[in-house]
Amino acid sequence: MSDQPSDSTPLRFRRWEQRTEVPLFGASLLFLLGYAVRVLAPHDAEPWHGLALALVGATWLVFAADYVVRLRLSGLGHRFIRVHWLDTVVLLLPLLRPLRLIRVYSAVQQRRERPRLSLYARVITYAGATALLLGFSAALAVYHQEHAAKGASIRTFGDAVWWACETLTTVGYGDAVPVTAGGRVVASGLMACGLALLGAVTGSFSSWLLQVFTREDEKRPPKGG
Amino acid sequence: MSDQPSDSTPLRFRRWEQRTEVPLFGASLLFLLGYAVRVLAPHDAEPWHGLALALVGATWLVFAADYVVRLRLSGLGHRFIRVHWLDTVVLLLPLLRPLRLIRVYSAVQQRRERPRLSLYARVITYAGATALLLGFSAALAVYHQEHAAKGASIRTFGDAVWWACETLTTVGYGDAVPVTAGGRVVASGLMACGLALLGAVTGSFSSWLLQVFTREDEKRPPKGG
Amino acid sequence: MSDQPSDSTPLRFRRWEQRTEVPLFGASLLFLLGYAVRVLAPHDAEPWHGLALALVGATWLVFAADYVVRLRLSGLGHRFIRVHWLDTVVLLLPLLRPLRLIRVYSAVQQRRERPRLSLYARVITYAGATALLLGFSAALAVYHQEHAAKGASIRTFGDAVWWACETLTTVGYGDAVPVTAGGRVVASGLMACGLALLGAVTGSFSSWLLQVFTREDEKRPPKGG
Amino acid sequence: MSDQPSDSTPLRFRRWEQRTEVPLFGASLLFLLGYAVRVLAPHDAEPWHGLALALVGATWLVFAADYVVRLRLSGLGHRFIRVHWLDTVVLLLPLLRPLRLIRVYSAVQQRRERPRLSLYARVITYAGATALLLGFSAALAVYHQEHAAKGASIRTFGDAVWWACETLTTVGYGDAVPVTAGGRVVASGLMACGLALLGAVTGSFSSWLLQVFTREDEKRPPKGG
Numbered sequence: 085m086s087d088q089p090s091d092s093t094p095l096r097f098r099r100w101e102q103r104t105e106v107p108l109f110g111a112s113l114l115f116l117l118g119y120a121v122r123v124l125a126p127h128d129a130e131p132w133h134g135l136a137l138a139l140v141g142a143t144w145l146v147f148a149a150d151y152v153v154r155l156r157l158s159g160l161g162h163r164f165i166r167v168h169w170l171d172t173v174v175l176l177l178p179l180l181r182p183l184r185l186i187r188v189y190s191a192v193q194q195r196r197e198r199p200r201l202s203l204y205a206r207v208i209t210y211a212g213a214t215a216l217l218l219g220f221s222a223a224l225a226v227y228h229q230e231h232a233a234k235g236a237s238i239r240t241f242g243d244a245v246w247w248a249c250e251t252l253t254t255v256g257y258g259d260a261v262p263v264t265a266g267g268r269v270v271a272s273g274l275m276a277c278g279l280a281l282l283g284a285v286t287g288s289f290s291s292w293l294l295q296v297f298t299r300e301d302e303k304r305p306p307k308g309g
Numbered sequence: 310m311s312d313q314p315s316d317s318t319p320l321r322f323r324r325w326e327q328r329t330e331v332p333l334f335g336a337s338l339l340f341l342l343g344y345a346v347r348v349l350a351p352h353d354a355e356p357w358h359g360l361a362l363a364l365v366g367a368t369w370l371v372f373a374a375d376y377v378v379r380l381r382l383s384g385l386g387h388r389f390i391r392v393h394w395l396d397t398v399v400l401l402l403p404l405l406r407p408l409r410l411i412r413v414y415s416a417v418q419q420r421r422e423r424p425r426l427s428l429y430a431r432v433i434t435y436a437g438a439t440a441l442l443l444g445f446s447a448a449l450a451v452y453h454q455e456h457a458a459k460g461a462s463i464r465t466f467g468d469a470v471w472w473a474c475e476t477l478t479t480v481g482y483g484d485a486v487p488v489t490a491g492g493r494v495v496a497s498g499l500m501a502c503g504l505a506l507l508g509a510v511t512g513s514f515s516s517w518l519l520q521v522f523t524r525e526d527e528k529r530p531p532k533g534g
Numbered sequence: 535m536s537d538q539p540s541d542s543t544p545l546r547f548r549r550w551e552q553r554t555e556v557p558l559f560g561a562s563l564l565f566l567l568g569y570a571v572r573v574l575a576p577h578d579a580e581p582w583h584g585l586a587l588a589l590v591g592a593t594w595l596v597f598a599a600d601y602v603v604r605l606r607l608s609g610l611g612h613r614f615i616r617v618h619w620l621d622t623v624v625l626l627l628p629l630l631r632p633l634r635l636i637r638v639y640s641a642v643q644q645r646r647e648r649p650r651l652s653l654y655a656r657v658i659t660y661a662g663a664t665a666l667l668l669g670f671s672a673a674l675a676v677y678h679q680e681h682a683a684k685g686a687s688i689r690t691f692g693d694a695v696w697w698a699c700e701t702l703t704t705v706g707y708g709d710a711v712p713v714t715a716g717g718r719v720v721a722s723g724l725m726a727c728g729l730a731l732l733g734a735v736t737g738s739f740s741s742w743l744l745q746v747f748t749r750e751d752e753k754r755p756p757k758g759g
Numbered sequence: 760m761s762d763q764p765s766d767s768t769p770l771r772f773r774r775w776e777q778r779t780e781v782p783l784f785g786a787s788l789l790f791l792l793g794y795a796v797r798v799l800a801p802h803d804a805e806p807w808h809g810l811a812l813a814l815v816g817a818t819w820l821v822f823a824a825d826y827v828v829r830l831r832l833s834g835l836g837h838r839f840i841r842v843h844w845l846d847t848v849v850l851l852l853p854l855l856r857p858l859r860l861i862r863v864y865s866a867v868q869q870r871r872e873r874p875r876l877s878l879y880a881r882v883i884t885y886a887g888a889t890a891l892l893l894g895f896s897a898a899l900a901v902y903h904q905e906h907a908a909k910g911a912s913i914r915t916f917g918d919a920v921w922w923a924c925e926t927l928t929t930v931g932y933g934d935a936v937p938v939t940a941g942g943r944v945v946a947s948g949l950m951a952c953g954l955a956l957l958g959a960v961t962g963s964f965s966s967w968l969l970q971v972f973t974r975e976d977e978k979r980p981p982k983g984g
Contacts, residue, residue, distance in 0.1 A: 246493050253500040255481035256930035258708055259488075263934075268921050275928040279960060285504060286736065287964035290512030471718050478725040480706035483933055484713075510729060511961065514737035696943050703950040705931035709938075736958040 097157040104150060109188045112181035115143040116221065119179065123228045124241055144178055151175050179221045183214055207288040211281050219248040222274040229267040236263055252278040322382040329375060334413045337406035340368040341446065344404065348453045349466060369403055376400050404446045408439055432513040436506055444473040447499040454492040461488050477503040547607040554600060559638045562631035565593040566671065569629065573678045574691060594628055601625050629671045633664060657738040661731050669698040672724040679717040686713050702728040772832040779825060784863045787856035790818040791896065794854065798903045799916060819853055826850050854896045858889060882963040886956050894923040897949040904942040911938050927953040 118139030125132045151171065155164045165172050174181050227244035230236045237260050238244050247260040251274050262271050343364030350357045376396065380389045390397050399406050452469035455461045462485050463469050472485040476499050487496045568589030575582045601621065605614045615622050624631050677694035680686045687710050688694050697710040701724050712721045793814030800807045826846065830839045840847050849855050902919035905911045912935050913919050922935040926949050937946045 242490065242493075246497075249493075249497045249500060250481065251930060253479060253504050254704070254928060254930050255476060255479050255500050255503070256706065256925065256932045257481045257483035257486045258932035258934055259483055259486045261932045261934045265917065268917075268924075272921075272924045275924060275930050278930070279928050279957060280964075282504060282507070282957070283961040283964040286508040286511045286961045287967075289505075289508040290516060290737070290961075291966075292512070467715065467718075471722075474718075474722045474725060475706065478704060478729050479929070480701060480704050480725050480728070481931065482706045482708035482711045484708055484711045507729060507732070511733040511736045514730075514733040516741075517737075692940065692943075696947075699943075699947045699950060700931065703929060703954050705926060705929050705950050705953070707931045707933035707936045709933055709936045732954060732957070735954060736961045739955075739958040739962040742962070 094157060094159055097154065097159075100154065100157055105184075105188055108147070108150060109182070109185060111143045111146050112178065112184070114139060115147075115178050116182055116217075118143065120220075120224055123224050147175055147178055147181065179225060182217045182221070185210075185213060185217070204288050204292045207284060211284045211288075214277075215252055215281055218274065218277050219245070219252050222251075222270055223248040225270045226262055226267045229264050229270065230262055233264045233267075237261055238267070248274065251275060252281065254278050254282065319382060319384055322379065322384075325379065325382055330409075330413055333372070333375060334407070334410060336368045336371050337403065337409070339364060340372075340403050341407055341442075341449075343368065345445075345449055348449050372400055372403055372406065404450065407442045407446070410435075410438060410442070429513050429517045432509060436509045436513075439502075440477055440506055443499065443502050444470070444477050447476075447495055448473040450495045451487055451492050454489050454495065455487055458489045458492075462486055463492070473499065476500060477506065479503050479507065544607060544609055547604065547609075550604065550607055555634075555638055558597070558600060559632070559635060561593045561596050562628065562634070564589060565597075565628050566632055566667075568593065570670075570674055573674050597625055597628055597631065629675065632667045632671070635660075635663060635667070654738050654742045657734060661734045661738075664727075665702055665731055668724065668727050669695070669702055672701075672720055673698040675720045676712055676717050679714050679720065680712055683714045683717075687711055688717070698724065701725060702731065704728050704732065769832060769834055772829065772834075775829065775832055780859075780863055783822070783825060784857070784860060786818045786821050787853065787859070790815060790822075790853050791857055791892075791899075793818065795895075795899055798899050822850055822853055822856065854900060857892045857896070860885075860888060860892070879963050879967045882959060886959045886963075889952075890927055890956055893949065893952050894920070894927050897926075897945055898923040900945045901937055901942045904939050904945065905937055908939045908942075912936055913942070923949065926950060927956065929953050929957065 118136045121132055121136035122140060125136065127133070154168075154171070158164050158168075160167055174184070223241065223244040226238060226247065227241050230238040230244070231240070238247055243260050247262075250257055250260070251271060254275070262268050343361045346357055346361035347365060350361065352358070379393075379396070383389050383393075385392055399409070448466065448469040451463060451472065452466050455463040455469070456465070463472055468485050472487075475482055475485070476496060479500070487493050568586045571582055571586035572590060575586065577583070604618075604621070608614050608618075610617055624634070673691065673694040676688060676697065677691050680688040680694070681690070688697055693710050697712075700707055700710070701721060704725070712718050793811045796807055796811035797815060800811065802808070829843075829846070833839050833843075835842055849859070898916065898919040901913060901922065902916050905913040905919070906915070913922055918935050922937075925932055925935075926946060929950070937943050
């Protein structure tokens with residue numbers, strides 16, 4: 085919301101965003117892939133470890149370059165960091181970058197004439213895709229922090245995925261729990277997102293029902309005559 | 310939603326669906342019964358074990374035959390698998406088939422003149438019936454996976470039902486938790502459904518309240534005159 | 535909802551209900567008090583134990599008498615059991631009777647001219663009162679089932695109240711969990727109610743926000759002129 | 760809601776409230792700071808311990824003085840305690856005082872001409888700020904009660920913050936759980952607030968979606984013509 089380009093945004097800035105959106109989304113998926121290989125591959129599995137590190141570094145440099153170009157094009161100077169604070173956060177935590185997929189969808193949609201899915205279907209699709217991406221990223225990060233910690237209950241990547249499932253749905257059995265400070269910070273972020281996803285699913289269902297009801301109401305003749 | 314027959318669906322296809330809906334629902338309940346007997350009966354309890362296996366196999370063949378007939382009648386060819394992907398999933402996971410009961414209800418309803426229940430009552434009834442069927446199926450599947458596993462906390466079918474209750478309501482005490490990979494996959498599905506049920510209950514309550522409020526508002530004369 | 539008296543209900547039936555509503559609510563609170571004393575008093579604490587048992591028995595006889603009178607007055611015969619199934623359930627599980635307080639409120643309200651609270655305040659007040667009564671009753675019933683069971687984690691009434699809190703809010707730490715079959719049945723009921731309460735709170739908040747927003751929207755002149 | 764000044768409130772009372780709102784909010788933050796230092800500093804860390812105690816005492820006296828002045832100005836006499844019961848609760852539990860920040864925001868907003876944020880942004884901002892303040896206060900209070908208790912699982916302030924996160928989001932793993940009566944009372948309050956926050960997030964999301972949909976609906980020409 086706070087990230088929407090307003091009418092005063094320079095045209096070159098907007099054109100840059102439209103052109104780079106899809107390639108940058110691809111780069112963010114590559115980043116996720118590189119991070120996954122680095123975390124999941126055994127420590128002595130050269131050359132995969134080295135290649136993954138190179139991929140992570142290279143994609144991050146691409147993100148940094150894009151950030152600098154947009155800072156220049158925006159004509160905002162230092163205020164860019166504050167106005168586009170979400171971009172700044174995503175630059176520092178590139179694992180969150182794939183969540184920009186909603187903007188990719190919008191960018192792709194603008195080239196077509198009309199959206200193919202209803203609003204509710206779009207919200208539910210986006211919530212589902214977000215849950216998958218977030219859960220996978222969080223499972224990777226928590227596995228990275230936890231798997232070698234003392235007294236950890238998350239020892240394999242399977243445990244980490246299971247933990248992400250029970251956390252995102254706010255079930256929280258407690259059989260797999262992060263014990264390190266880093267793991268708990270990641271977990272707190274995932275819990276907050278779980279709450280937001282719950283709100284999205286509940287909210288879209290609720291509005292859909294309300295709309296269905298209103299239509300049924302209009303079809304029927306009013307009781308009083 | 311994506312499963313609604315559109316106007317371009319051949320008439321023969323629609324007529325087939327209307328005629329087979331109720332018998333197929335009966336078959337899906339027989340499938341559930343057969344699966345329950347197979348899972349819950351002691352391993353040496355012949356002839357029940359053999360009979361249950363035969364029932365499961367026969368009903369699944371009925372589902373497969375229906376799928377093939379509808380693939381032919383639809384006139385979609387290979388695209389049928391993609392367009393009706395929900396049917397494809399249900400063919401591979403027949404335990405989910407009883408959830409089609411909402412379509413059975415609609416089919417039965419069309420023969421009568423007007424629905425007997427309001428929209429809210431229908432949503433709440435369907436959510437309740439779904440919760441019961443899903444919980445029972447998931448408890449069966451998890452008990453099947455877990456009861457002989459090493460270090461399992463779900464050892465009896467009572468434990469499995471208790472686990473399904475605390476999972477569907479997202480309470481998640483953690484005293485009964487699946488430990489096998491298969492059990493955890495079933496559990497993840499049940500958690501996602503628990504979230505959706507929560508959304509359904511919250512959403513219908515919310516729209517009901519809004520409607521009540523709107524009516525009360527209309528009865529009262531406006532404040533300003 | 536299904537319990538609302540329709541226009542075809544005999545006048546004597548409706549008059550009986552209006553007159554007995556408040557005294558019967560008092561009797562249901564006495565039943566709760568008697569049950570609480572019976573469960574919480576030490577086993578050798580005569581005469582309290584005997585008195586509490588007498589109170590429970592006497593109030594239940596009052597409920598049964600009311601049920602029989604209403605069955606006669608309704609003129610429905612055997613169908614009364616099915617039409618007023620909620621009353622039948624409450625007769626068998628009298629601990630749920632205090633939840634009828636919403637009807638007491640309505641009965642008291644009808645004597646006054648207009649409601650003192652807005653719809654949202656009423657929903658939140660009722661949800662809060664329901665949560666308190668349900669939590670207290672469930673804590674009593676679970677303590678009754680669990681406190682002497684082998685391997686129980688709910689050993690004092692304080693533990694039972696704490697368990698009711700974490701269950702109604704769907705937090706579910708798992709430090710206090712019922713282990714007997716009876717305790718688990720009570721717990722499943724409480725979980726389902728927790729879900730409904732969550733729906734009520736969320737739903738009323740959601741509709742309240744929507745109403746506030748609509749009013750703000752109407753105050754502002756439309757953008758397009 | 761019940762705290763809104765009505766038209767019959769004396770002018771002097773309203774003027775007092777408008778003038779003292781912002782300074783009192785500062786005092787409530789000082790109270791929180793003093794309490795945090797008192798709880799978190801080691802017991803022999805003089806002079807911090809003494810200073811923090813003095814700060815807590817002084818700010819509480821300011822709150823008490825404000826309460827007495829408002830009781831006098833309101834012209835309600837003893838009824839003030841009942842009518843403004845929320846103020847009475849906050850006087851006895853001053854840790855809840857920072858939550859009045861919504862009134863501070865309104866007070867600041869009235870001096871400007873129009874709000875800077877939309878209703879949804881305001882609800883989400885307030886829910887987020889409330890969650891942070893509540894979580895921090897509850898973590899302090901629970902750490903205070905628990906850290907020296909026998910058999911406690913909350914031993915460091917980090918554990919207490921982690922516990923507050925999993926409680927507010929209703930995840931509830933159960934790896935950190937209060938065991939003292941005082942800690943459980945604080946926890947029950949936090950759980951209830953977690954439920955309300957969930958309602959706020961879900962509700963605002965739901966109404967936002969409904970509004971977006973209504974606008975989209977108005978743009979499109981109606982199907983029937």
